[in-house]
Amino acid sequence: MYIIVGGGGDIGYYVTKSLFAQGHEVLLIEKGGSRYQSLRDELGQSVVRGDACEARTMDEVGANRADVVIAVTGEDEDNMVICQMAKKRYKVARTIARLNNPKHEEIFKKAGIDTLVSPTKSILSLIESDLPSTRFVPLLTLKNAGLEVIELRVPAESDAVGKALGELKLPPACNIALIIRDQSQEFVFPAAETVFLPNDDVFALVSRESEAELRSAFGATE
Amino acid sequence: MNIVILGCGRVGALFATMMDREGHAVSIIDLNNDAFQRLPAEFGGSIFVGNGVDEDVLIRAGIQEADVFAALTNGDNRNIMAAQIAREIFHVNKVICRIYDPMREETYRELGLETFCPTQVGAQILHDAVLAQ
Secondary structure, three states: EEEEEEEEOOOHHHHHHHHHHHHOEEEEEEOOOHHHHHHHHHHHHEEOOOOOOHHHHHOOOOOOOOOEEEEOOOOOHHHHHHHHHHHHHHOOOEEEEOOHHHHHHHHHHHHOEEEOHHHHHHHHHHHOOOOOHHHEEEEEEEEOOOEEEEEOOOOOOOOOOOOHHHHOOOOEEEEEEEEOOOOOEEEEEEOOEEEEEOOOOHHHHHHHHHHHHHHHHOOOOO | OOEEEEOHHHHHHHHHHHHHHHEEEEEEEEHHHHHHHHHOOOOOOOEEOOOHHHHHHHHHHHHOOEEEEEOOOOHHHHHHHHHHHHHHHOOEEEEEEOOOOOOOOHHHHHHHOOEHHHHHHHHHHHHHHHHHO
């Protein structure tokens, strides 16, 4: 495939190198003079000095025969324009943009960019899904009340498994609002006699001070 | 009308002043606080420091009630992105976007954005002035 990469920062550099090693025809566009020079010294002809937002540069590199355009500059507005120009002006089938600010996801999607890659979002979701058996995710903070809405997964080896809600020693400023069963995906609004099963997803309201206590009650370590 | 202007450069400041004098409710946004010095002392609109592609900044400047949004920073891509946010996310009725690069301007005009290109306009004026002699 012929792949054009816009933006020669670290991501652009490693993407270019990897795609090149996989046997693709890759062209990296970088506008900064000194950065261009050091990329050129290493990657040779695969680097072009120019602005991937400019039609002049894109004409030069033959963007109309590109299969994929990847925009990975540090500026969301540049990544958006690179991809939209590629799609509209050069009819590139597949555009991929790096999203720096996760809040820009909606407008990027509306702009018709095919694939969004958000390092910020990936890191956040990795943290949330890490150690899945002891997951404890703050969902929402009710600032004025000092409350958090949290989700936790009951580990199979937890002491809470097999016990009823009424038997557990929970902190006072806490309310178990909802349980979603792992197997059946059924939801349960728990009462005192509701028994916890392994891998239940528990949604609770808890004061910030009692968060750690709630976590240890379910054996959900951080 | 409620008018939100992004970019308090020469054009943004002058446009904001004109619309304010004609009695419209004007909000103007710029990244740089010093830019607002271009506004006259009697300017009655509101000023906001912030990044115009940040939705929270746009909301603070009142984009949800805006009838008009004009993107007039000196960055083409910033204007293009802000104008699309105004149109696609906040559904502002009239969105105008300045784009210096004629090629980019052509593409976004075809995509349905209301754009103008000072480069094109300036070159045309020069062309006509020379030929009129």
